[in-house]
Amino acid sequence: MNKNEIRNLFPFLSTGKIYFNHAAISPFSSVIVEEFRRYAHQRSATDVNNWPGVGRTIAEAKVRIGRLLNVKSDRIAFTENVTNGINLLASGIKWEKGDRIILNDLEFPANVYPFMNLQKQGVEIDFVKSADGKIRLEDIEKAITERTKLLSISHVQFLSGYRADMKAIGEICMKHGIIFCADVIQSAGAMIIDAQNWGVDFIAGGSQKWLMAMQGLGYVYVSEKLQEMIQPAYAGWTSVKDPWNLLDFNLELVDDASRYENGTLNVLGICVLNKSLGFFETIGYENIEKQIIDNSVYFRDCLSAAGISPVMKNACSSELSGIVSFNVNNGNEIFDELVKKDIIGSYREGLIRFSPHFYNTKEEIDKVIKEIRKLL
DSSP: OOHHHHHTTOGGGGGTOEEOBTTTOOOOOHHHHHHHHHHHHHHHHSOSSOHHHHHHHHHHHHHHHHHHHTSOGGGEEEESSHHHHHHHHHHHBOOOTTOEEEEETTOOGGGTHHHHGGGGGTOEEEEEOOBTTBOOHHHHHHHOOTTEEEEEEESBOTTTOOBOOHHHHHHHHHHHTOEEEEEOTTTTTTSOOOHHHHTOSEEEEESSSTTOOOTTOEEEEEOHHHHTTBOOSOOOTTSBSOTTOTTTOOOOBOSSGGGGOOSOOOHHHHHHHHHHHHHHHHHOHHHHHHHHHHHHHHHHHHHHHTTOOBTTTTOOGGGOOSOEEEOOTTHHHHHHHHHHTTEEOEEETTEEEEBOOTTOOHHHHHHHHHHHHHHO
């Protein structure tokens, strides 16, 4: 499938919009729209009680998420979102007063508040200070104490776009016996993820951004080792080994990660995500990452040529992601003018943030740069 064929799958492109906001929420492709129609027709006109087929789709989606993360599918559980996924971890571990958690000052709040909520139990939070939009390995190591129990970091930071060296961080955590948690919502579907190689214990992600699926659906990966440490704060009828023995009331949790799924799942969301993952697999995650990084490097170079310094101006390609952020005078006004010209991004914390996906083109980037030059 060539670039033009792929772009023809996105109806909004026919309107002339340039959409560079995948770090917030992605547009639906016609592949996804067709899945909505298929599911709606089934539930309204044909197989209303469609559970057998849905069960197969849930299993298939977990296999595809497993391939996305390079983990076994039985280590995957569905959640509502990243926040609840991380809360699953934060609330399930046995904490002692004086235990410490390492975060950093660039994190999206979903990867902060669940851990800050533990302060009422006497848990201490150590925030690593960033430098030039990056989290340096040496600063992470300096923050470690003998009471450090967990480190959580986003693979890609939502604002600066910094892509962390997860393999190196995993080695640090393993060396010190620290639980390693990763938020991948800004990288899954855009950057290659290798949980096995990273040595990560826990991953939380969502489907509405780079995976181009629905809001209200997240997923977690829980390693076998970590599962032994997590006592679920909640349990439900689907958490147990024999859920259909309805009046037995035997709270014996299922052995795999589905023990963290307490009841009815977002079935439509899972069907849509499964279809999107299948689409991504036909393109190839390596091809997607290459195109995204090529776009980011080109975008950064064009901004620099226009006299604008992006946050990650001095980053090497291994530190880049699909997010390109920059600061200009009167940034809010300039951003509003760009929106009027159907150029869609985000304005966050005083920065204009653009996040092109693999189907976006250098020609679109050129048009955006041209408009920015005019406004400046």
